[in-house]
Amino acid sequence: MKSIVIYFSTSGNTKNAAESIAKKTGSDIEELKATQTWPDNFDDLAALAQKQRDDNVHPQIASQINLDNYDKIYLGYPTWYEQPPMIINSFFDNFNLNNKTVIPFSTSGSSTFEITAPYVQKMANAKNVHLVNGFRANSEAEITDGLK
Numbered sequence: 001m002k003s004i005v006i007y008f009s010t011s012g013n014t015k016n017a018a019e020s021i022a023k024k025t026g027s028d029i030e031e032l033k034a035t036q037t038w039p040d041n042f043d044d045l046a047a048l049a050q051k052q053r054d055d056n057v058h059p060q061i062a063s064q065i066n067l068d069n070y071d072k073i074y075l076g077y078p079t080w081y082e083q084p085p086m087i088i089n090s091f092f093d094n095f096n097l098n099n100k101t102v103i104p105f106s107t108s109g110s111s112t113f114e115i116t117a118p119y120v121q122k123m124a125n126a127k128n129v130h131l132v133n134g135f136r137a138n139s140e141a142e143i144t145d146g147l148k
């Protein structure tokens with residue numbers, strides 16, 4: 001069985017981390033895309049992120065990803081207001097993760113991985129998904145350390 005890195009990213013940091021993790025682990029890689037577009041400008045994106053969080057919106061996923069051949073999924077996301085973006089809820093809604101291990105990783109301006117971890121744990125618990133402890137991937141050093 002193989003591993004895959006699935007990431008959500010609007011400004012490229014999580015994409016870069018995901019590419020590095022895919023390279024280091026020999027994983028395939030896919031972007032978690034939404035059907036909606038994300039504003040380029042920070043203020044609009046911030047307002048949208050807050051509204052989605054406050055209204056418990058689970059954005060619709062556009063990506064078609066066949067997970068049959070994978071047993072390990074590295075799941076990457078930026079930290080938004082000390083939480084994962086709401087599309088991470090959609091990830092757990094949309095994919096059959098039975099018998100798979102999910103390893104989350106985050107990028108952030110400064111927040112720790114641990115700040116978002118309880119939210120992902122709750123999503124995983126609700127779907128009976130096996131989640132293992134993840135890591136922040138703000139630098140190559142953090143990625144190397146997190147993959148140990």
Ligand SMILES: Cc1cc2nc3c(=O)[nH]c(=O)nc-3n(C[C@H](O)[C@H](O)[C@H](O)COP(=O)(O)O)c2cc1C
Pocket residue numbers: 008009010011012013014015042045046047049077078079080081082083107108109110111112
């Ligand atoms: C709406 C929004 C909220 C954010 N909230 C936080 C936060 O709570 N803590 C933090 O350290 N960084 C925060 N950031 C910074 C992002 O987590 C960081 O820039 C991240 O690496 C962006 O990932 P991306 O380039 O893959 O989209 C926030 C950014 C945005 C756009």
